[in-house]
Amino acid sequence: MRVILTNGVHIAAVTVAAVLAMAGGVMAQALKDVQVPATPLVLKAQGSFFVGGDTIEQTRGELGDLGPGGHIAVNQMYVRYMVPQGGEGNVPVVMVHGATLTGKSWETTPDGRMGWDEYFVRKGHPVYVPDQVGRGRSGFNQAVFNNVRAGSTPPPNQPLWLRFSDESVWPNFRFGLTPGQPFSDSQFPVTAVDELAKQAVPDVSFGGLPTPNPTLKALADLASQLNGAVLMGHSQSGSFPLESALLNPGAAKGLVLVEPGSCPARYTADQIATLAKVPTLVVFGDHRDTSTGLPTLPTWQARFEACQALIGRITNAGGQAEMLAPPDRGIRGNSHMIMQDKNNLPIADLILRWIDERVSNRRR
Amino acid sequence: MRVILTNGVHIAAVTVAAVLAMAGGVMAQALKDVQVPATPLVLKAQGSFFVGGDTIEQTRGELGDLGPGGHIAVNQMYVRYMVPQGGEGNVPVVMVHGATLTGKSWETTPDGRMGWDEYFVRKGHPVYVPDQVGRGRSGFNQAVFNNVRAGSTPPPNQPLWLRFSDESVWPNFRFGLTPGQPFSDSQFPVTAVDELAKQAVPDVSFGGLPTPNPTLKALADLASQLNGAVLMGHSQSGSFPLESALLNPGAAKGLVLVEPGSCPARYTADQIATLAKVPTLVVFGDHRDTSTGLPTLPTWQARFEACQALIGRITNAGGQAEMLAPPDRGIRGNSHMIMQDKNNLPIADLILRWIDERVSNRRR
Numbered sequence: 242m243r244v245i246l247t248n249g250v251h252i253a254a255v256t257v258a259a260v261l262a263m264a265g266g267v268m269a270q271a272l273k274d275v276q277v278p279a280t281p282l283v284l285k286a287q288g289s290f291f292v293g294g295d296t297i298e299q300t301r302g303e304l305g306d307l308g309p310g311g312h313i314a315v316n317q318m319y320v321r322y323m324v325p326q327g328g329e330g331n332v333p334v335v336m337v338h339g340a341t342l343t344g345k346s347w348e349t350t351p352d353g354r355m356g357w358d359e360y361f362v363r364k365g366h367p368v369y370v371p372d373q374v375g376r377g378r379s380g381f382n383q384a385v386f387n388n389v390r391a392g393s394t395p396p397p398n399q400p401l402w403l404r405f406s407d408e409s410v411w412p413n414f415r416f417g418l419t420p421g422q423p424f425s426d427s428q429f430p431v432t433a434v435d436e437l438a439k440q441a442v443p444d445v446s447f448g449g450l451p452t453p454n455p456t457l458k459a460l461a462d463l464a465s466q467l468n469g470a471v472l473m474g475h476s477q478s479g480s481f482p483l484e485s486a487l488l489n490p491g492a493a494k495g496l497v498l499v500e501p502g503s504c505p506a507r508y509t510a511d512q513i514a515t516l517a518k519v520p521t522l523v524v525f526g527d528h529r530d531t532s533t534g535l536p537t538l539p540t541w542q543a544r545f546e547a548c549q550a551l552i553g554r555i556t557n558a559g560g561q562a563e564m565l566a567p568p569d570r571g572i573r574g575n576s577h578m579i580m581q582d583k584n585n586l587p588i589a590d591l592i593l594r595w596i597d598e599r600v601s602n603r604r605r
Numbered sequence: 606m607r608v609i610l611t612n613g614v615h616i617a618a619v620t621v622a623a624v625l626a627m628a629g630g631v632m633a634q635a636l637k638d639v640q641v642p643a644t645p646l647v648l649k650a651q652g653s654f655f656v657g658g659d660t661i662e663q664t665r666g667e668l669g670d671l672g673p674g675g676h677i678a679v680n681q682m683y684v685r686y687m688v689p690q691g692g693e694g695n696v697p698v699v700m701v702h703g704a705t706l707t708g709k710s711w712e713t714t715p716d717g718r719m720g721w722d723e724y725f726v727r728k729g730h731p732v733y734v735p736d737q738v739g740r741g742r743s744g745f746n747q748a749v750f751n752n753v754r755a756g757s758t759p760p761p762n763q764p765l766w767l768r769f770s771d772e773s774v775w776p777n778f779r780f781g782l783t784p785g786q787p788f789s790d791s792q793f794p795v796t797a798v799d800e801l802a803k804q805a806v807p808d809v810s811f812g813g814l815p816t817p818n819p820t821l822k823a824l825a826d827l828a829s830q831l832n833g834a835v836l837m838g839h840s841q842s843g844s845f846p847l848e849s850a851l852l853n854p855g856a857a858k859g860l861v862l863v864e865p866g867s868c869p870a871r872y873t874a875d876q877i878a879t880l881a882k883v884p885t886l887v888v889f890g891d892h893r894d895t896s897t898g899l900p901t902l903p904t905w906q907a908r909f910e911a912c913q914a915l916i917g918r919i920t921n922a923g924g925q926a927e928m929l930a931p932p933d934r935g936i937r938g939n940s941h942m943i944m945q946d947k948n949n950l951p952i953a954d955l956i957l958r959w960i961d962e963r964v965s966n967r968r969r
Contacts, residue, residue, distance in 0.1 A: 271655050272656070272684075282647070282648040283646070287723065292636070307901065308898065308899045309770070311772035311773060312771045312802075313770055343742045348653040349653050353654070381806070383768060387765060390763050391760075392761075396753050396760055400754075401751060405671070406673070406677055407678075409672040436654075438658075439681040440655075535671055
């Protein structure tokens with residue numbers, strides 16, 4: 242039995258193994274370490290659905306040569322949701338994952354603790370977790386790959402699939418400068434880093450998606466269908482909430498940019514004026530001035546500063562934009578995967594308080 | 606408000622839209638139609654984890670050219686789970702999806718009704734829903750595609766990606782002989798067939814996975830980690846429970862083959878003797894003798910008969926193997942996607958009763 246003390250919430254946790262009263266046997270690391278909260282999760286509803294999608298026609302070869310040509314759906318976005326009992330009037334939160342990842346990012350952490358998806362539900366918010374178009378359960382358009390295989394399309398025309406190596410994740414996600422050597426204050430559960438590695442899937446979004454990325458409109462449409470939502474992005478999708486708010490400003494009730502890969506400097510004054518109507522929070526962890534280990538990628542400190550500049554522009558336009566950097570509050574060692582860090586729930590509490598103050602109060 | 610009457614369970618359902626008291630606005634079909642049960646879902650635990658996985662080394666090019674070569678995880682299997690409050694002592698059920706699909710198959714139906722994942726939980730069983738290795742949140746090995754793109758591997762060496770066209774689904778999944786013209790007694794919610802189309806993702810398992818398929822051992826390992834489970838497969842994965850039971854007979858407490866794509870005739874007498882120790886149920890819907898519309902694929906009646914033959918062999922070896930064909934009980938019109946059919950919950954009740962009688966009683 243283990244007790245996790247978070248900011249205002251007590252959770253007694255035991256492993257699923259203990260709860261299921263297993264008789265023994267060798268178990269894999271992942272399931273063995275999954276913890277069970279002391280109190281049940283009571284849901285008004287849970288399930289999944291799709292947003293968007295286009296119907297297109299493809300040839301027999303493009304479909305994989307089993308049957309005749311015909312139509313398929315592409316560019317749809319899978320969304321899994323949980324609505325807490327009694328929380329159906331609270332603002333929904335949409336959580337979007339980063340590069341080479343899926344919605345799994347927000348679920349059970351690599352070391353088996355509660356993810357932000359369930360924690361935000363337990364704090365009263367309906368939570369919606371998509372897989373970006375092109376990844377996970379949203380699928381991708383396979384036609385070009387089958388055409389290249391058949392020789393009807395030149396190989397360079399098929400898009401790259403991106404993966405981060407386990408070694409490159411250490412400096413880039415800021416667990417430590419060198420693989421296997423965590424920062425002394427690292428909050429990431431580095432003993433479970435192999436479980437994080439399993440969360441990674443190939444990412445086709447660098448050249449393999451339509452322009453603009455269909456996920457942006459899908460997120461705006463989802464927020465609209467929910468009659469307003471907080472849009473939360475991470476890393477690659479860190480700027481997606483901004484883009485979706487520009488597509489449908491009325492539907493975005495709040496924007497949370499968690500360790501965003503970019504905070505664009507290109508927005509016009511008109512666009513900044515639009516963004517100034519939506520409360521915005523940017524969240525960055527620690528050790529930002531270290532090298533990413535990937536020469537083409539700027540340091541996270543450079544991105545932090547670009548976000549500070551954007552916050553300045555929005556604030557100057559009369560908006561409510563803020564930076565939440567735990568190191569500024571004496572909370573050290575948070576990584577790029579802050580939603581999976583050992584102090585992920587206290588960090589979530591800071592975001593939840595911001596939602597209460599900046600988003601929910603505004604609506605009352 | 607709508608009331609669905611199933612075998613012993615009353616569920617009053619309203620749409621999420623109504624529960625969230627939305628003020629209006631145009632909503633996409635999918636979310637608008639999602640129904641909310643009248644009673645909350647009370648979970649002891651929910652979350653996700655991985656089973657299996659190999660760490661392999663890849664080159665810079667194989668990883669997508671962003672950073673240096675290094676290691677990644679491949680062949681892991683993503684699993685999402687829900688454990689009902691008070692049901693932790695009941696036998697878990699693992700639900701595996703079919704070709705070109707993901708674990709989404711078992712979630713909310715295309716027309717927004719409750720999926721078997723939640724229904725089995727509400728009936729007291731912990732439920733585990735994987736994505737097969739190579740698909741969805743389990744990811745796939747992207748190296749060969751990047752090598753083909755770079756010109757270092759011949760295009761024919763990259764595997765096919767299979768999709769079923771919307772048109773081919775109608776005869777093959779037995780909604781009707783012709784697209785848009787359902788059987789008069791069809792149980793599939795054909796007005797939502799476009800939402801089923803969005804569930805499809807490219808399937809690399811025809812040549813793009815290691816042999817044997819890593820999903821088979823992952824399922825056996827999962828059942829073992831759970832200290833015993835009912836393994837349920839569908840279509841492409843219909844025979845997976847048999848294969849996993851042969852890998853670890855003690856961990857498979859029951860096998861449910863839903864519309865299996867094959868019931869192998871190749872099993873030896875020793876293998877049949879092993880399978881005879883595990884209760885097995887095969888489930889087939891209606892309209893099996895119609896053409897699949899795909900010339901290389903046998904009719905579902907031919908597969909039904911192969912399963913009857915396997916049931917005969919297991920029974921002759923002293924085992925408990927049975928066929929559940931709703932048409933034999935006067936229930937007509939069930940499709941290949943029986944877990945999504947309009948009568949999916951009454952069909953689930955038949956399977957749940959079988960688990961009670963053949964699996965759970967045996968354990969008490």
